[in-house]
Amino acid sequence: MQKPVQKRTLKTRARLLAASVEVVARNGYEALRVEEVVQAAGVAKGTFFAHFHDKDALMEILIGERLAACFDEVEGGAAPKTVDQIIAALEPIHSVMTSERYVFDLLLRYSGATAITEIGPIAHCFERYFRVVSGWLETADVRQDISADLLAEGVQAFAIQAMSLRFCALHSATTFTDRLQVYLEAWLTPAA
Amino acid sequence: MQKPVQKRTLKTRARLLAASVEVVARNGYEALRVEEVVQAAGVAKGTFFAHFHDKDALMEILIGERLAACFDEVEGGAAPKTVDQIIAALEPIHSVMTSERYVFDLLLRYSGATAITEIGPIAHCFERYFRVVSGWLETADVRQDISADLLAEGVQAFAIQAMSLRFCALHSATTFTDRLQVYLEAWLTPAA
DNA sequence: ATTTTTTATTGACCATGGTCACTTTTTGAT
DNA sequence: ATCAAAAAGTGACCATGGTCAATAAAAAAT
Structure with missing residues (x-):
């Protein structure tokens, strides 16, 4: 290959x-x-x-390409400063990620690289997600006591959580965006 | 059934x-x-x-039972107060959850209830995880500006993130516990 | 006790992802 | 041009999860 x-x-x-x-x-x-x-x-x-190598490898490529296109678009715009702007900026990406339950499951399964030598397309996307968000947070209106990298890891964790709950019948009262907003405000701009 | x-x-x-x-x-x-x-x-x-119903349903039962036993044990002990204590208290559960990559993937896939009428064993476990942690956080030494429930959701999100990275070759420099500690300190006791 | 009805079990069969010994095509050396 | 070696393609075959019409067993009705 x-x-x-x-x-x-x-x-x-x-x-x-x-x-x-x-x-x-x-x-x-x-x-x-x-x-x-x-x-x-x-x-x-x-x-x-x-x-x-297998069916999943094809899926990784297909979904990876679609996400890459989203990232290109998202990175083209101005860097968001507030929580609301960050959520809005990431919306196209989250939308693709949750377009199908099957897609989301596959993303989670391949979000990490199995071996260092072979980083798959999906793992690349998550790396990129992290880098993009981390870049934004360096100049955004957020807490400064911890690094932008750590903040970005948290944003990713909360986004995944919110996307997971989107597929969960138990927690369907709140919408994805509302939930993510609550999470990120508490994470990025704590009042304590 | x-x-x-x-x-x-x-x-x-x-x-x-x-x-x-x-x-x-x-x-x-x-x-x-x-x-x-x-x-x-x-x-x-x-x-x-x-x-x-299918092979996964059996797996849900088997893994759900093992996790339930862990929860019983964990709930038997005293409520942890600090981040370190919380991490230590949850250790048996996280250990089972990451015992096999296959197990962890299955957990993620069934962490949410598909239909309200049928909440599977795994979804129950995640509900219990949430309730247990939320209970602890009500009297723990953590930030008070947001609800214990919201804090518990975050703990779950960060635990999942840390467990995911445990299977990722890219981020194997840090151990699971160390990473989770960094996350939870930033989440539960922010200095900003 | 016998018949009827409901429930549980069976195993041949199907769907689908994945393998591999073999064939065909391409390339590079002579 | 010819041939040997390497690369690409083929399709019969396998592994395994899952289905379903037929059968057997249990429970209920007579």
């Missing part, structure tokens, strides 16, 4: 990815079947697994 | 659970195969799925 020298390889991989995007567009991520993808791409099943 | 009136049903279910515990004891949760369980229990495969 590191050195796809042959032109054929690139073309096959591109066909597989294009077919996957198409299949996902039709029925969502969860409903994607490898069989469907290889048929749409016109290759054999074995070829799929020569290009992607 | 609600009304197992027949004695036979209870016996079969008990045999399946006992066999499962045995299988898990031998090779861990991840390696459990339904085929292995039904063979050990001496029943047909279909019987398994008449008693448990």
Whole structure:
């Protein structure tokens, strides 16, 4: 996968990815079947697994790309200063992350790199989330007693918590945004 | 499943659970195969799925029971007052939760109730986690500007974050306990 | 006791992700 | 151009979770 020298390889991989995007567009991520993808791409099943270690690896790429596009957009704008602005700025990212329960579960599963040598697309996204938020917090209107990095880790933890509860029937009284706002105000601008 | 009136049903279910515990004891949760369980229990495969909706439902029960035992133990002790004491008190629970990556992933996946009518064993555990910690925080040496409930939600979020990073090769420099301590001090006793 | 009805069990079968020995294609050396 | 070696592709096959019509057992009705 590191050195796809042959032109054929690139073309096959591109066909597989294009077919996957198409299949996902039709029925969502969860409903994607490898069989469907290889048929749409016109290759054999074995070829799929020569290009992607497993189905999850393909999903990582697809979802990772979508999130990367979100990050590009988000980083294009001005750095948010307040809690409300931060939540608003992150909204497109959180929206994609919670677009499907299946997607969110997969994100959590691959949020950390298993081995140092292979940092997957999703782990990259979480790294980027951390860096972006940390960058904002350095000049934002927030508590200064702890580092922006630590604050950013907390923002990530609370965002994940709020997204988790979004899928939970028990806590559906509060909306995702409202909950995240309560969390982040308590975390970023404590009054104690 | 609600009304197992027949004695036979209870016996079969008990045999399946006992066999499962045995299988898990031998090779861990991840390696459990339904085929292995039904063979050990001496029943047909279909019987398994008449008693448990799917493999995950069995896992929820097994892991839920283990966690419940931890909670019983933890709740038996005195209420911790400081961050260090809280971390120490929760240690047995966090230990089980991170005993296997497979277990942790499953916990995250079922931490929320899908439907209000059916709160699974794992969702119950997280509810209990929340209640226990919230109870402690009411009389603990922590910030008082926000409710104990909100503080407890944060503790849960940070604990999950710390546990996640425990499985992440990128952030293995810091240990789980150290990281959680940094988080909770910043969350529960902010100096700003 | 016999029949009927409800409940539990069975195992052949299916769906789907993943493997691998073999074939085909490409590349590079002669 | 020809051939040997390397890379890519193939599809029959496997592993495993899950289904369901048929069967057996238990409970209720007669």
